[in-house]
Amino acid sequence: MGKTLTEKIFAAHLRDQPTEDNMILDLDVVMCHEITTPIAIMDLMEKGMDKVFDTTKIKAVIDHVTPAKDSKTAMQGKIMRDWARRHDIKDFFDIGDNGVCHALFPEKGFVRPGYTVIMGDSHTCTHGAFGAFAAGVGTTDLEVGIYKGVCSFRVPKTIRVNITGALQPRVTAKDIILAIIGKISVNGATDKILEFVGPVVDSLSMAGRMTLCNMAVEAGATCGVCMPDRTTALYLWPFISADYPSLDAAVEDYRRWHSDPDAVYDRTLDVDVSELAPQCTFAYKPDQVKNIGELAGTPVDQVYIGSCTNGRIEDLRDAATILQGRRLAPGVRGIVTPATPLIYRMALEEGIIATFLAAGFCVLNPTCGACLGMSCGVLAPGEVCASTTNRNFNGRMGKGGMVHLMSPFSAAATAVTGVITDPRDINN
Amino acid sequence: MKQFGGPAILLDRSDINTDEIIPAKYLTEITKTALKPHLLEDLLLDGKPFAPPAETLAKTRVVITRANFGCGSSREHAVWVFEVNDINVIVAESFARIFRQNMFNCGILAVELDKAQIDALFAMKGNVSVAIDLQRDLLTATSDSPGQAAVQCSFALNPFDKKLVAAGGWLTYADSAY
Numbered sequence: 001m002g003k004t005l006t007e008k009i010f011a012a013h014l015r016d017q018p019t020e021d022n023m024i025l026d027l028d029v030v031m032c033h034e035i036t037t038p039i040a041i042m043d044l045m046e047k048g049m050d051k052v053f054d055t056t057k058i059k060a061v062i063d064h065v066t067p068a069k070d071s072k073t074a075m076q077g078k079i080m081r082d083w084a085r086r087h088d089i090k091d092f093f094d095i096g097d098n099g100v101c102h103a104l105f106p107e108k109g110f111v112r113p114g115y116t117v118i119m120g121d122s123h124t125c126t127h128g129a130f131g132a133f134a135a136g137v138g139t140t141d142l143e144v145g146i147y148k149g150v151c152s153f154r155v156p157k158t159i160r161v162n163i164t165g166a167l168q169p170r171v172t173a174k175d176i177i178l179a180i181i182g183k184i185s186v187n188g189a190t191d192k193i194l195e196f197v198g199p200v201v202d203s204l205s206m207a208g209r210m211t212l213c214n215m216a217v218e219a220g221a222t223c224g225v226c227m228p229d230r231t232t233a234l235y236l237w238p239f240i241s242a243d244y245p246s247l248d249a250a251v252e253d254y255r256r257w258h259s260d261p262d263a264v265y266d267r268t269l270d271v272d273v274s275e276l277a278p279q280c281t282f283a284y285k286p287d288q289v290k291n292i293g294e295l296a297g298t299p300v301d302q303v304y305i306g307s308c309t310n311g312r313i314e315d316l317r318d319a320a321t322i323l324q325g326r327r328l329a330p331g332v333r334g335i336v337t338p339a340t341p342l343i344y345r346m347a348l349e350e351g352i353i354a355t356f357l358a359a360g361f362c363v364l365n366p367t368c369g370a371c372l373g374m375s376c377g378v379l380a381p382g383e384v385c386a387s388t389t390n391r392n393f394n395g396r397m398g399k400g401g402m403v404h405l406m407s408p409f410s411a412a413a414t415a416v417t418g419v420i421t422d423p424r425d426i427n428n
Numbered sequence: 429m430k431q432f433g434g435p436a437i438l439l440d441r442s443d444i445n446t447d448e449i450i451p452a453k454y455l456t457e458i459t460k461t462a463l464k465p466h467l468l469e470d471l472l473l474d475g476k477p478f479a480p481p482a483e484t485l486a487k488t489r490v491v492i493t494r495a496n497f498g499c500g501s502s503r504e505h506a507v508w509v510f511e512v513n514d515i516n517v518i519v520a521e522s523f524a525r526i527f528r529q530n531m532f533n534c535g536i537l538a539v540e541l542d543k544a545q546i547d548a549l550f551a552m553k554g555n556v557s558v559a560i561d562l563q564r565d566l567l568t569a570t571s572d573s574p575g576q577a578a579v580q581c582s583f584a585l586n587p588f589d590k591k592l593v594a595a596g597g598w599l600t601y602a603d604s605a606y
């Protein structure tokens with residue numbers, strides 16, 4: 001009987017199987033940020049367990065609120081810094097070098113096909129785009145990960161999502177994943193892996209695949225995964241070129257981490273995207289999704305472009321094609337947050353930052369910022385935000401605010417009209 | 429082993445997420461006890477803020493709710509805020525994975541029942557109290573309303589989750605096992 005990609009990764013990392021249903025896995029990477037890690041650090045210190053299992057396998061960043069906004073967030077940063085120094089954690093990213101974890105760590109080459117990754121952050125599923133098993137966990141799991149390098153998971157079950165057809169212009173990976181969540185609901189994939197395959201996935205860039213996997217958790221999934229291929233190897237080439245004689249050799253090697261043709265799935269979902277319109281959420285759950293045209297005309301107060309879902313250079317480029325030569329509609333606030341310093345630099349060099357500034361946007365440093373309503377663009381009660389982020393929960397970007405999730409194309413189109421707009425209705 | 433059960437509150441909604449259980453603005457706290465006053469602060473039930481009397485919340489030990497409880501952000505704060513309010517059992521039709529794992533990791537109980545059983549609990553009149561028998565995997569709900577019969581439900585716990593609860597959580601378990 002064949003195996004899925006995730007079953008292969010689990011088998012290769014199995015430390016213990018205490019019951020038929022539970023597998024304890026060895027971890028290749030434990031990622032940490034300043035919101036969920038400080039309590040883990042403090043607890044380990046209190047219990048006399050202030051150790052890390054392997055300094056080279058810990059990757060840490062201050063990203064959610066940076067620079068610090070008050071004494072409490074400053075303290076969270078300080079606990080991280082002191083800890084990184086104490087344990088000589090080399091891959092620690094602080095102001096100037098920091099960015100949104102799920103954009104920054106892939107960019108540094110920290111995630112490879114076949115890896116096991118955990119982080120105290122639900123969108124860790126993003127890293128499955130590399131053919132890795134990457135799962136968000138709570139602080140206790142993170143503590144054990146930091147201290148022992150292991151984590152416990154249920155035996156994986158996989159839903160295969162076969163994506164076919166051809167995307168229309170200005171329809172993106174964000175629209176695909178919103179449509180899928182709309183179809184299977186916010187717990188349609190609970191305790192499951194979402195395996196994205198098919199010609200559309202093959203043709204997506206790593207950025208697109210990361211967007212797809214990023215929102216797997218919004219359907220309840222443990223992880224989203226894509227099969228590692230030439231696109232993956234090319235992205236990682238600066239980090240792996242010493243390990244392989246050629247790119248072809250890397251691509252060949254990565255085939256180890258493909259699901260077998262006779263693998264057993266929980267179920268298969270076929271999605272044809274040829275007719276797919278840009279998507280938009282309309283209430284407080286990410287599965288409350290409509291074609292954006294059905295919401296057209298809804299006024300917004302703020303447009304937010306950024307986050308681990310859509311703050312990559314490809315996303316800023318998409319938005320800039322619409323913003324080019326245009327201004328924010330009167331009364332609309334625009335905020336853009338390049339997700340990492342590298343993305344910021346590329347956007348500067350490509351003239352994209354100039355385009356955003358000319359359009360009247362506020363350009364922030366790389367940070368999670370407004371995405372989780374802690375800083376940098378919190379909504380007032382009754383305000384509406386068109387956002388490229390991943391959660392429209394009640395209160396997510398500020399108590400009493402309404403968030404409409406959409407792609408960077410759609411957010412830019414909405415920014416220039418001031419009302420929710422199908423980006424295909426903007427000419428150029 | 430610690431005792432599980434006590435007076436219950438009922439949250440009649442599915443998909444209650446961790447932002448509603450504890451909003452992100454409290455994630456800057458670095459002690460669990462600081463979370464205590466903010467339990468379910470942003471929760472809407474039937475579109476209205478959920479605001480039970482403080483005395484009711486103070487004696488609550490059990491929460492009964494519907495499907496996909498604890499979805500969204502991985503923040504363990506959403507479990508701690510129950511823990512510091514002395515709530516030690518959550519009964520639901522289903523849980524989001526990370527939240528359920530966080531509960532067992534902290535040594536508190538996530539009990540899954542099927543929809544018919546949950547409906548029966550929601551149909552009970554009066555103030556409901558829940559007793560958990562971990563030897564027999566049996567939940568008994570009683571009410572102070574005269575004429576309301578007790579409702580009994582068997583549940584199944586994953587054997588490993590049971591071990592975690594017995595060990596007092598994942599850190600203690602992992603420290604001795606690995």
Ligand code: SF4
Nearest residue numbers: 100307308368371372
């Ligand atoms: S950008 Fe938003 S969703 Fe992504 S890690 Fe930051 S807070 Fe979480």
